[in-house]
Amino acid sequence: MALIVQKYGGSSVANAARIKKVAKRIVQTKRQGNSLVVVVSALGDTTDELIALARQVSQNPNGREMDMLLATGEQVSVALLAMAIHERGENAVSFTGPQVGIITDRFHTKARILDINTERIQKALRRGHIVIVAGFQGKTETEEITTLGRGGSDLTAVALAKTLKAKCCEIYTDVDGIYRADPRLVPEARKMSVVSYDEILELAALGAKVMHSRSIEVGKKYDVPIYVLHSQRNVPGTLITKENKKMEDTVVSGVALAEDEAKITIFHVPDKPGVAAKIFAELAKANINIDMIIQNKTQTLATDISFTVFKNELSRALPAVRAVAKKIGARQVSCDQNIDKVSVVGVGMKSHSGIAAKVFAALAKKKINIQMISTSEIKISCVVDGSKGKDAVRAIHREFRLGKKN
Amino acid sequence: MALIVQKYGGSSVANAARIKKVAKRIVQTKRQGNSLVVVVSALGDTTDELIALARQVSQNPNGREMDMLLATGEQVSVALLAMAIHERGENAVSFTGPQVGIITDRFHTKARILDINTERIQKALRRGHIVIVAGFQGKTETEEITTLGRGGSDLTAVALAKTLKAKCCEIYTDVDGIYRADPRLVPEARKMSVVSYDEILELAALGAKVMHSRSIEVGKKYDVPIYVLHSQRNVPGTLITKENKKMEDTVVSGVALAEDEAKITIFHVPDKPGVAAKIFAELAKANINIDMIIQNKTQTLATDISFTVFKNELSRALPAVRAVAKKIGARQVSCDQNIDKVSVVGVGMKSHSGIAAKVFAALAKKKINIQMISTSEIKISCVVDGSKGKDAVRAIHREFRLGKKN
Numbered sequence A, B: 001m002a003l004i005v006q007k008y009g010g011s012s013v014a015n016a017a018r019i020k021k022v023a024k025r026i027v028q029t030k031r032q033g034n035s036l037v038v039v040v041s042a043l044g045d046t047t048d049e050l051i052a053l054a055r056q057v058s059q060n061p062n063g064r065e066m067d068m069l070l071a072t073g074e075q076v077s078v079a080l081l082a083m084a085i086h087e088r089g090e091n092a093v094s095f096t097g098p099q100v101g102i103i104t105d106r107f108h109t110k111a112r113i114l115d116i117n118t119e120r121i122q123k124a125l126r127r128g129h130i131v132i133v134a135g136f137q138g139k140t141e142t143e144e145i146t147t148l149g150r151g152g153s154d155l156t157a158v159a160l161a162k163t164l165k166a167k168c169c170e171i172y173t174d175v176d177g178i179y180r181a182d183p184r185l186v187p188e189a190r191k192m193s194v195v196s197y198d199e200i201l202e203l204a205a206l207g208a209k210v211m212h213s214r215s216i217e218v219g220k221k222y223d224v225p226i227y228v229l230h231s232q233r234n235v236p237g238t239l240i241t242k243e244n245k246k247m248e249d250t251v252v253s254g255v256a257l258a259e260d261e262a263k264i265t266i267f268h269v270p271d272k273p274g275v276a277a278k279i280f281a282e283l284a285k286a287n288i289n290i291d292m293i294i295q296n297k298t299q300t301l302a303t304d305i306s307f308t309v310f311k312n313e314l315s316r317a318l319p320a321v322r323a324v325a326k327k328i329g330a331r332q333v334s335c336d337q338n339i340d341k342v343s344v345v346g347v348g349m350k351s352h353s354g355i356a357a358k359v360f361a362a363l364a365k366k367k368i369n370i371q372m373i374s375t376s377e378i379k380i381s382c383v384v385d386g387s388k389g390k391d392a393v394r395a396i397h398r399e400f401r402l403g404k405k406n
Helices: A016-031 A046-057 A063-087 A119-126 A152-163 A197-202 A213-222 A245-249 A275-285 A311-328 A355-365 A389-399 B016-031 B046-057 B063-087 B119-126 B152-163 B197-202 B213-222 B245-249 B275-285 B311-328 B355-365 B389-399
Strands: A003-008 A035-040 A092-095 A102-104 A113-116 A130-134 A137-139 A145-147 A168-173 A194-196 A226-230 A238-241 A254-258 A261-270 A290-296 A302-310 A332-336 A339-345 A370-376 A379-385 B003-008 B035-040 B092-095 B102-104 B113-116 B130-134 B137-139 B145-147 B168-173 B194-196 B226-230 B238-241 B254-258 B261-270 B290-296 B302-310 B332-336 B339-345 B370-376 B379-385
Touching: A003 A016, A003 A152, A016 A035, A016 A063, A016 A130, A016 B046, A035 A063, A035 A119, A035 A152, A046 A063, A046 B016, A046 B063, A063 A092, A063 A130, A063 A137, A063 A145, A063 B046, A063 B063, A063 B092, A092 A119, A092 B063, A113 A152, A119 A130, A130 A152, A152 A168, A152 A213, A194 A197, A194 A245, A197 A213, A197 A238, A197 A339, A213 A226, A254 A389, A261 A275, A261 A311, A261 A339, A275 A290, A275 A302, A275 A311, A290 A370, A302 A311, A311 A332, A339 A389, A355 A370, A355 A379, A355 A389, A379 A389, B003 B016, B003 B152, B016 B035, B016 B063, B016 B130, B035 B063, B035 B119, B035 B152, B046 B063, B063 B092, B063 B130, B063 B137, B063 B145, B092 B119, B113 B152, B119 B130, B130 B152, B137 B152, B152 B168, B152 B213, B194 B197, B194 B245, B197 B213, B197 B238, B197 B339, B213 B226, B254 B389, B261 B275, B261 B311, B261 B339, B275 B290, B275 B302, B275 B311, B290 B370, B302 B311, B311 B332, B339 B389, B355 B370, B355 B379, B355 B389, B379 B389
Parallel strands: A003 A035, A003 A168, A035 A130, A092 A130, A102 A137, A168 A226, A194 A238, B003 B035, B003 B168, B035 B130, B092 B130, B102 B137, B168 B226, B194 B238
Antiparallel strands: A102 A113, A137 A145, A226 A238, A254 A339, A261 A302, A261 A332, A290 A302, A339 A379, A370 A379, B102 B113, B137 B145, B226 B238, B254 B339, B261 B302, B261 B332, B290 B302, B339 B379, B370 B379
16 A cells, blocks of 8 residues: 655635545545545635734744644644535544644744654554644654644655655645646746756745745755645646656757846945855855856956845845945945746756857847856856746747657 | 733734734833743634634634644734834843743643643743743644633633732733622622632633633642733722632622523423433433523322423423433423523622622512522622522622722
């Protein structure tokens, strides 16, 4: 009997009707002869509502109490789902994260899983029960309730799949898989049937609506096959798994657009060892996430450094950048919020040459100017003008014939 | 430093504004030099809403899962209240029932407290923290979440006050104390400043809006003074405590009306030993609560037996009564839903004579016919016609001058 871990997101259990539908699917899977552990998120927008409630009583709620509050969301879901499964005549038993022994560190609201004591789950499985586990939560060794932060329920599911040595981890969500390009930009975009962990990590913008990259990293680390599926439709989804030979035949797996970054340039940075380190150390201290970094020395004694930050961190980033620019004797700081980043990803790039040239040519044909380029083994990212990102995605999608059946 | 246990009901914490008000009162009590343990119910109608949600997914929800679901209500309250206290600059720490070691039996949705392991509370108190505990919930020895049923949060508070040897247990609610008669019936009714456990147990109908009798029984058993107070107004409430000499000066403490009972009569019951036992054993088996029982033998070989049941159990009670009546060879079963029960209570009755006569005279003056009478050491209850109950309460209230300042 194969053990499967399934995870249902908040929209999949937003109301009683959907909970019943999910219960039906779970019971079907069970009756096909599988053993089942099901991880559930909070109903619909519950977590956001609880956060809003907290803000009404406190401007800056204490993390420990925030976790006490938020952990209730998933506890409601697991109880209701277990009831709905009973209603279909199967045994199910729900557990909170603390009850199943998901042990985390003490960093409230963004705790990391340290260990999972699966004894209680194993016992329930041996009795033939469907085990329902509250996602997103755990406890410290001193019995404090913790939550795992964004994407926490996915993380619970992948970590349980790993610890229980499950056959796979199925993530049920409100999209039916991961597409080679955002279908809102490219209507003819096709779904990927299989993709590697690394590709999906690089295609964060495409995967973001589906799974937080933290969970994919855990899946990659422990080689847990992750299957992304639609919770209400019976259609094949996308399997995220380790890289294999066959994947290399597909040179480009997907093309993603990021519209949430801004470009900062520091002009005339003195060209001395350690200067770049100083800049980015200051920004790290200010807890600013940096994405692309480009340095190109074109002058004799100085260089310009450009990098991208997330727009929502820009107001914190700029003062920090200006301060460090002054300190190191740079000349000027400029900022451009009107940029888009287009990324082309594929494990096949490793063994195929000329991909970058083909990307640049596709953009040139559409008269799209490239401001920054950065590449990795399996990715090429270009920063273009903010008005050109969507066109760039479409041009690359067409160039590599991603709409064709593979 | 005195330790006080405070309990706030659902209406006292129904929204953010009220939670902040409660936090203010708690901080004041703390700053007056007290140590504080605070028990909180679920926000407003949360529990009812959760029950409604459960009924949407299951017609007969499993008790274990129901407890998993309902326990979230109080967990939300404690977290929010702790945050609101932090906002006022005091240290507070919230705990669920399971976290503070409230150990119960395994009877889900109506568990009984077996033991309280106060180590964690004591530790937090020693650190100078205000301890906020989720009412209504506990866990079994095998780490299953349980709830304590109706009035469960009061029970948590009284049990904690007992175990922690608190000075008193303050129950904050949306009424400002217990009145000698229902002010809706008798506008001039006065509040009791002090009343004995036994009196309030007999005056269940007056106390019902304030506290479930289960908690008062625990208070009585362990001699925990219980102070009933209004959560939003600063007025003296009612102290429920053990009987003392001074109380006996007040012959009648209160008069209560119960409109939720129905009378059942079994006619011509064969007059043999064990027949009454048979009748009430059958009803107990059917889980029917019986209140007054009257038997008066007026015939040679048979007797009539009347008793009252709660109207909402009547539809279950009647078939059971008819079945047992047939079995024992009784003649007929009748039922009257149009009755009221009026109860007059006072520990002073023990040492004063003629109280019953005075009660009956008061009713006679108003031409109110008495259908059933039952008395205890400190109570006289009369069943009267359903249209006469309110008049009976007023007549007795006037007869004993309960509206006068005592």
